Amino acid sequence: MTPEGADEALVAAARRGQAEAFSRLVERHQQALRAFLRRTGGDWALADDLAQETFVVAWSRLDQLKSGASVRAWLCGIGYRKHLSALRSGRRDRAREAAYEAERAHVSARFEDERLTLEAALGELAPDQRACVALCLAGDFSHAEAAEALGLPLGTVKSHVTRGRARLLQVLEDRDGHG
Structure with missing residues (x-):
């Protein structure tokens, strides 16, 4: 039996639900598909992932394979479309990442x-x-905790925090030109 004839028999069996027949098709064509995708994209790991995705798609679309068509060519076509989709997705990801980095900077x-x-x-x-401002505003201490830590009266800590906050806000407003 010719390789094409063997493929046709395996496709027919796979269409009838025989998973083992599809496994044989995968065995027969995965090397060629992976090699094609590796040469096309240059990324071996991505090529292997795309080959797996290709076989998943092929299994679900076996009914779309025309009688007498080359299984290998059909798989490479599906794989190539997967590759193009991955390229587009990669460009979008890189553009998004660049925009994020620019905004972050x-x-x-x-x-x-x-x-x-x-x-x-x-x-x-x-x-x-x-010290009062650092503990209460930046360190999330309560006024009582700051008073205890610093050995200051509670009223003194409260007034230091109030005056310190007002001074910091004034500096920020002056810096932004609002003051």
Whole structure:
């Protein structure tokens, strides 16, 4: 029996639901399909993934294979369309990633500027006031916890936090030109 005749018999059996016949088709053509996809795309891992996807699609579309058509050519056609789809998807992913990185760099630069401005403003506060602000605003301490940690009266901690917050907000507003 010719290879094409063997393929036709296996396709007919697979169409009748014989999974073993389709497994034989996979065995017969997977090397050629993988080699084609590897040469086409240059990425061996992706080629192997696309070959697997190709066989999944082929199994579900066996009824679309025309009588007498080359199984290998049909599989390579499905694989090539999968390859083109992966290329388009990769371009979209790279474009999305580039846009994300550009935005992240912009946001990071803005936050870095604000961080430096805040650090400078914190440096202008008296040491006790700076410690209260650092614990209560940045460290999520309650006023009572900050008072205990710093050994200061609760009222003093509250006033230091209130005045320190007001000073930091003023510095940020002045920096942004709103003040």
